[in-house]
Amino acid sequence: MEIISIIVLFVSFFALLLIKVPVAYSIGISTTLSLLLNIDKLPGITTIAQRMTTGIDSFALLAIPFFVLAGEIMKQGGIANRLINFAKSLVASLPGGLAYVNVLASMLFGAISGSAVAAASAIGSIMTDRMEEEGYPRALSASVNITSSTTGLLIPPSNILIVYALASGGTASVAALFIAGYLPGILLGFAIMGYIAFIAINRRYPKGERSTFSEIWTYFRKAFFSLLLLIVVVGGIVAGIFTATEASVIAVLYAAVLSLVYGDIKVKDFPSILLSSGKTTSVVMFLICTSMAMSWLFSFEGIPEMISSFLLDSLNNKFAIFLAINIILLIVGTFMDMTPAVLIFTPIFLPVVTTLGMDPVHFGIVIVLNLCIGICTPPVGTLLFVGSGVANVSVTKVIKSLVPFLLIMIAVLMLISFIPEISMFLPNLFEL
Structure with a gap:
């Protein structure tokens, strides 16, 4: 039966x-x-x-609706523009500078908001037109935006890492996962920038004007309080000042006050913001x-034990097992959203990898990066459709330009999978 x-x-x-x-x-x-x-x-x-x-009877899950709300406030509160201007002052003078700006701004906004979709829509809606004016194909702009937005799911605060902490049954703490995501997220961003440098030099994309130190300082000051949110939220969690759930409430209050002070949103805008974040939260x-x-x-039904026994008996090499799990997760990611995939497959594969000596925190980063690739690919590909829609380019055209970026993401995935020190350096340093 x-x-x-x-x-x-x-x-x-x-x-x-x-x-x-x-x-x-x-x-x-x-x-x-x-x-x-x-x-x-x-x-x-x-x-x-x-x-x-x-x-869903979990205190930790309360962080999700609050981080969603914080991200929605940031999306509508003018924070994206300040981050873009700061990023532009840093890297726009390099070959293909605007594409670097897209990546760096997506990394910053995605990390602050904790949402790849928010980063793709907020940054993509601004950067695509700017890049087109300087000769970048819209499909390339969309590809850069789509793939770089995934870095925000690794760089904390990240809702999906909170979900993984729940699915791991407490073997991986939110604080350890948050701090573990920094280096993989930054590595992914730099890898995407490396490919941009290659095509920018070959296709002779234009350089922007070099910013003076005074201009960089001005844009930094304007973006400072937005960037400070990362330090407040993650630093408070790692230092044990407050939990991830409490940090999410602080993020909402901080983002709301900051946006009101900037004057980009008014008190009358909050009902629509609450409604939008409420819809997103209900779906999640x-x-x-x-x-x-x-x-x-x-x-x-005993499915985790069956799969664990099968993998351990049929593949006695742990590297072969890790590779097989990665391939399965890559396939799963193409047709399943991240949240259910993490909740369903973590209990299946976590016992296998921990038996072979992989740290649960390390595996959390691996499974999230696998599924980051999945949301960039058809047929489900939430981020693919959002990025294409924002850029106003057909999905078919974007996919052709997207393939090299996906290969780079897979290469980074292999590095992170088989070099655990990339994920575990900071958690071990802070003894989390």
Whole structure:
């Protein structure tokens, strides 16, 4: 009966995805159908409802709606423009300078807002037109924007790292994950910049004017309080002054006061901001509900143990196992959103990698970077569609330009997967 339940679970899930049923509903329906093969209808449905409810009964998850709200305030509060101007003053004079500005601004805004989608829409809407004026194809601008926006999911504060901390069952703390994401996120940003330098020199893209120290200082002062949010939030968590959840509330208050002081938003704008962030939060929380139910069903059916035994018995080389897990996650990422993927596959693969000596914090960075690549690729590719829409370019044109950037992201993924010191240097330094 267990094998039949597993078959029904996966067949129904993929069938629902193929007919374009939303991911959260696909997860919930397939989980319910599979469980009803083992127990009666009433207790089965009650169990699913109970697992969905208890799945979000976590203090740590309170950080997500607040970080979403903080990101929405920043998106509408003029912070993106200040970060772009500061980034431009630093790197615009280099070959392909505006593309560097796009990457650096996306890294800064994505890190501050904790949202790749917010970074792609806020930075892309400003930079695409500027880059086109200097001869950059819109498809290239979109590709730079899409891939560089993922760095904000690694550089803290990051909602998806909070979700992973929940899925890891407490074996990886939010503070350790936050500090571990810095070097991989920065490495990814620099790798994208390296490819931009290569094509900028070959295609002779223009250089911008070199900023004087006085101009750099002026733009830094204007962006200072936006950048300070990173130090306040992450520094407070690492120092143990407050938890990630408390930090998210501080981020909201800080962003709201800063945006009001800048004068870019008014008090009357807050109802629409709250409504927009509420919609985003409801989608994320519903995904978490259904994903936690499916994760429980996996445990109920013994799927993690089956996969763990299969991998450990069939691939006795730990490098081969790590590579196989990476390939599976890359495939999963192409058709599943990050939140359910983390919640569903962490309990499956975490026991395998920890058995082989991989730190749970390191694996958290690996799984998130895998899924960062997934949200840049079709058919689901949330970031791909947002970036293409903002740039007003067809997805087909963007994909052609996007391929080299995806290969660079995969190369960085391999480095981070097999060189754990990249992720673990800072957590070990701070003894987290």
